[in-house]
Amino acid sequence: MSDEPDLHNGATRSTSHATPEGVVDLNSYRGARDPLPITFHRTELDQILWVYGRMVGDGDWRDYALDHLIDKAVFSVFKRSGEMPLYRIEKNPKLAAKQGAYSVVNAHGMILKRGHDLKQVLKVFDKLLKLVKS
Template identity: 40%
Template sequence: MSKIVRLLEYRRGTPLVHFTRSEMNSLLSLYSRRVMRGEWRDYAIDQSDGMARFAVFRSSLERPQYIITKQARGPQSRGTGTLAPPAHQYTVLTGRETLARGSALLDVLAVFDRPIKLRGSS
């Protein structure tokens, strides 16, 4: 049997989150700078569950060194009854540690411009 689905209800499902062209330019620019330094060698892009991910690797055989995510925070009302485009949250992760979180991609990518601090014995 077939199931009738109203398009309006279907479209209100999980929002598709993706990196825009300008965001991809920023991500690939950062990636190319790190490849020239010999720090990164591979990347992967994934889109699922209302989230887009850009992962970078030292080697294609390892786990990702960093994952940059973009998540929808839901639609925001403008006060006129119309819905504004959903706001997004960007996160930079390494393993299970969150390095940066913010509402603008360039703000969270600034974590890669900071000098590296060594942890451990002093």
């Protein structure tokens, strides 16, 4: 949808990036538009949702929220939907060359783990083995 009115009788916009054949030059299109928000890739979401499903099965988590912002993507997990998130799994591409693009942040804002590999960062949610007496 657009805020601009429809053009009638074959009129064209002067700011159009399309050629007469309907092909769009991506360089001029990307430069003319607002930057797209940062999102999680399908494989990243698969890894996150696998951990989320395990934690829901254990009764630790009950709800989640996805936020795609201009500078980062955030997957927030909740114990109850009306509360503050217990954890935030963040993807910040600006930090990819330095500390790593992925981080896990707790409810108090403390970074629990950060790194370049999402699978390694998500290991912060692995539970310690407990001794079971028979």
